[in-house]
Amino acid sequence: MASPTRTHSDPTIAGGDFDTRDVVRDLSRLSAALRDEVTAAIRDETAKVQAAAVRAATWPGTTGKYRAAIRSKVFEEDGRVSGKVFVIQGDWHRDVKRASGRIRKWPKVLPIWLEYGTVRSSARPHLIPAFEAGKRRLDAAVVRILEKAARA
Numbered sequence: 015m016a017s018p019t020r021t022h023s024d025p026t027i028a029g030g031d032f033d034t035r036d037v038v039r040d041l042s043r044l045s046a047a048l049r050d051e052v053t054a055a056i057r058d059e060t061a062k063v064q065a066a067a068v069r070a071a072t073w074p075g076t077t078g079k080y081r082a083a084i085r086s087k088v089f090e091e092d093g094r095v096s097g098k099v100f101v102i103q104g105d106w107h108r109d110v111k112r113a114s115g116r117i118r119k120w121p122k123v124l125p126i127w128l129e130y131g132t133v134r135s136s137a138r139p140h141l142i143p144a145f146e147a148g149k150r151r152l153d154a155a156v157v158r159i160l161e162k163a164a165r166a
Contacts, residue, residue: 060099064085066143066148073138084100
């Protein structure tokens with residue numbers, strides 16, 4: 015037996031009637047719940063990335079000022095949510111007294127030098143590895159959220 019063809023004016027699916035307004039309302043509720051769960055996952059993962067970057071930014075001779083300058087922020091705008099981990103220009107880039115007694119100013123590009131290295135110093139990656147691990151965890155969290163919504 016051939017299955018009946020559906021048209022846009024035919025509100026019958028699998029032998030049951032439905033009102034499209036109910037479907038749209040249910041999808042709106044589901045959409046809001048999913049948005050809230052994904053937003054919470056982004057907030058959580060942004061904080062975890064910051065913590066991982068701070069833990070990784072530990073080298074011999076560091077004072078902790080650089081680690082304290084690693085910050086995070088979550089932005090919510092026009093229904094979109096994003097997280098950012100960054101290094102603020104704080105006390106760590108001001109004058110530093112060296113062992114020789116000479117005063118030296120740390121450059122503002124120090125985070126880039128630490129991450130990628132220079133001709134004279136090897137790389138000390140701390141931001142990018144934390145970000146990449148956080149991205150993998152966030153991707154997995156979003157997949158879990160969507161799978162849970164599909165089962166509901």
